[in-house]
Amino acid sequence: MRLIIRDDKSSVGAFTATYIAKRINEFKPTEDHPNFVLGLPTGSSPLPVYHKLIELYVRDKVSFKDVITFNMDEYVGIPKSHPESYHSFMFDNFFSKVDIDPKNAHILNGEADNLVEECEKYEELIESVGGIDLFLGGIGEDGHIAFNEPGSSLASRTRMKTLAYDTIVANARFFDNDIQKVPRMALTVGIATVMSAREVIILITGKHKAPALAKSIEEGMNHMWTVSAIQQHPWAMVVADEDATLELRVGTVRYFKSIESVQAEQELKYGNAALRPKQRSIHASSPRF
Numbered sequence: 616m617r618l619i620i621r622d623d624k625s626s627v628g629a630f631t632a633t634y635i636a637k638r639i640n641e642f643k644p645t646e647d648h649p650n651f652v653l654g655l656p657t658g659s660s661p662l663p664v665y666h667k668l669i670e671l672y673v674r675d676k677v678s679f680k681d682v683i684t685f686n687m688d689e690y691v692g693i694p695k696s697h698p699e700s701y702h703s704f705m706f707d708n709f710f711s712k713v714d715i716d717p718k719n720a721h722i723l724n725g726e727a728d729n730l731v732e733e734c735e736k737y738e739e740l741i742e743s744v745g746g747i748d749l750f751l752g753g754i755g756e757d758g759h760i761a762f763n764e765p766g767s768s769l770a771s772r773t774r775m776k777t778l779a780y781d782t783i784v785a786n787a788r789f790f791d792n793d794i795q796k797v798p799r800m801a802l803t804v805g806i807a808t809v810m811s812a813r814e815v816i817i818l819i820t821g822k823h824k825a826p827a828l829a830k831s832i833e834e835g836m837n838h839m840w841t842v843s844a845i846q847q848h849p850w851a852m853v854v855a856d857e858d859a860t861l862e863l864r865v866g867t868v869r870y871f872k873s874i875e876s877v878q879a880e881q882e883l884k885y886g887n888a889a890l891r892p893k894q895r896s897i898h899a900s901s902p903r904f
């Protein structure tokens with residue numbers, strides 16, 4: 616696992632967006648895997664990434680024409696058109712501003728008649744397009760990834776979840792600060808869905824997330840900090856700002872910074888081809904929980 620530390624949220628966004636754009640541009644379509652497949656989050660953490668990706672698109676540095684996306688989650692029980700649905704969030708903040716084909720942008724339907732079937736179909740759809748190449752994720756303060764709240768199975772797949780009280784309180788800021796308005800249930804990809812991606816990038820910004828960063832990378836893998844599952848991923852990267860590193864040991868920060876500078880040196884020497892996951896390696900090398 617790599618830990619990349621940048622000064623602030625906006626530099627985290629710029630680094631991550633540039634990295635994703637590079638992956639998209641390097642992607643070589645094959646007959647059985649013709650599209651780059653990207654997993655995407657909502658929340659405030661990815662906003663600087665979306666801003667930078669939009670800027671790169673406007674400057675003709677990347678195109679999403681042939682990219683397929685799968686979002687991590689969606690609330691149950693609010694319409695897609697609700698301003699705080701993740702459908703609205705993605706459309707307003709990203710999809711409407713780039714050249715993605717709307718039929719390639721997948722988001723779970725929290726209003727489906729059969730929610731269990733909706734989740735099963737989502738997993739099948741991901742498989743049918745060759746799996747996810749890169750899953751970008753954000754976390755909650757308690758270290759949950761997507762809506763996999765503490766105690767979620769690390770072997771979980773897409774399903775319906777009850778939100779933890781802390782998440783309901785945290786998300787009230789999007790619902791007029793009224794916790795009564797926050798949905799109680801969500802559909803979410805599972806931990807194993809995320810970990811089956813060929814590459815995983817987790818954004819962790821802000822000092823309120825410092826305990827989660829420390830718990831998930833300095834301690835063991837644990838279902839109470841579900842993002843800690845990245846420790847088992849063969850190609851994972853956490854991109855954090857300085858604030859989020861507040862609870863890490865000085866030695867941990869120095870260690871990952873030194874790794875980053877050695878890696879940058881090696882990339883200059885050998886190019887980055889050797890330093891990226893193989894396009895088709897997922898089923899062979901990713902943990903199948």
Ligand SMILES: O=P(O)(O)OC[C@H]1O[C@](O)(CO)[C@@H](O)[C@@H]1O
Nearest residue numbers: 657658659660753754755760761
């Ligand atoms: O980035 P923010 O605004 O802290 O929000 C993170 C939240 O969004 C989510 O990604 C929900 O999709 C959760 O992981 C978390 O609750």
